[in-house]
Amino acid sequence: MREQKSILGNIDWPIVIIFLLLVLMGWLNIHAAVYDEAHKSIFDFQKSYGKQLVWVGTALFIALLIMAIDIRFFSQFAYGIYGFFILLLIAVIVAGKATKGAVSWFEIGSFKLQPSEFAKFATNLALAKYLSSVDVNIKNFKQRMYAIIILAIPASLILLQNDTGSALVYFCFILVLYREGLSGNILIFGLVIAFLFILTLLINKMILVGLLLAIAIVLVLFARKNKKAIITIATFLVITTGFIFSVDYAFNHILEEHQRVRINVLLGKDIDLQGAGYNVNQSKIAIGSGGFWGKGYLQGTQTKYNFVPEQSTDFIFCTVGEEWGFIGSFTVVTLMIGLLLRIIYVSERQRSAFGRVYGYGVASILFIHIFINVGMAMGLLPVIGIPLPFFSYGGSSLWSFTILLFILVKQDSYRLNVL
DSSP states (O other): OOOOSOTTTTOOHHHHHHHHHHHHHHHHHHHHHTOBTTBOOTTOTTSHHHHHHHHHHHHHHHHHHHHHSOTHHHHHTHHHHHHHHHHHHHHHHHHOEEETTEEEEEEETTEEEOHHHHHHHHHHHHHHHHHTSTTOOTTSHHHHHHHHHHHHHHHHHHHHTTOHHHHHGGGGGHHHHHHTTOOHHHHHHHHHHHHHHHHHHHSOHHHHHHHHHHHHHHHHHHTTTOHHHHHHHHHHHHHHHHHHHHHHHIIIIISOHHHHHHHHHHTTSOOOTTTTTHHHHHHHHHHHHTTTTOSOTTOOHHHHTTOSTTTTTTTHHHHHHHHHHHHHHHHHHHHHHHHHHHHHHHHHTOSSHHHHHHHHHHHHHHHHHHHHHHHHHTTSSOOOOOOOTTTSSOHHHHHHHHHHHHHHHHHHHTGGGOO
16 A cells, blocks of 8 residues: 555545535625625624634634545544544533524533534444445345444434434435445335325325225236235235324324424415414525526625525525526536535545445435525425535534545545555
8 A cells, every 4th residue: 555645646626626616605695694784894703704704714724634634544433433423412412502492502602513513424434434344234134224223323312402404314324325235125115105204294194095005906906916016015005004194193293393384384284474484485585586697796685684584504595596596596506416426426436435435425415405405495395404515604514514525535535545
């Protein structure tokens, strides 16, 4: 194995350049989202945009620090890093600060830290370490359960913090498991269950069960000579029927009231433009009012008059839509899709299984954040409160996404040294 001559050797510049562009655009949009006439300078550290500049500077320092660390550190200490952040997730439940109903923050003076953001990259490291072990095969049921436990522990602790949005992110790792050999039938089954959950909320249960029964009878008639197919159809019917009747209990007893209201508003069962639907409605108005070219930087009326709550964090994308219009929104989404595709390309060219698995984890985490946040701002998905990578205000999210991404950049820069 040869020694790397420079930390910049073989670095993937397309990823780095897209990262820098997104961070810069995010900072400008935070300035627009919370712009204050009394504090016009974007370098005013009393305002969120000034503070974000500090987070950006420290994030760049963290990126350089990662590039200087020995590549073996991340694989050798993957379980230790994972364990450290699991302890932090436990500690924040006991001693954390409650913010908007979620006990997710450590607060020391004006400094706030959210361990659940950092737990994502730590979990990705641990999963990559486990799946890259020579004796692990994801098709083996016992070993697949170990992988799921690695994901379930942080997700469960985050649920205990009442931060459902961050916990849902861990479902994205099914894409990593699928890439490593998980049966596509499991992925399809999960999608069917999600579809049935939505249908059950929209259609009367007995009508839905009757429809499934009719479909099952037709399928059985076509497969009447195939006993295995008939057993499969019958089993699927029993499981889906049981699931349909359990949805009501889950919806009414497991989900919080505000989550039920948001889902009902999204599905059109409730119209609450002054309550649960207010944020999304104002966000849609802001995006739509931008038109094709946008109103111009710092010229957004929805933004300027604070019609959209949480506009520098959860709803930062509507600032893009209002002030930059369709062109700006298209540019941002294109950059993010380009980043995801580049990460997948980089992951596939890794010579180590650890690098490949970790890379797909990075792509999965970023994808679920982008998909949910943008969909939420456009009124296509329920409001669950997760940040838009490299755009939303906040040090914890920017630092964690930077660490997540640059561990992959470091791993990729070293790939030619792996025999």
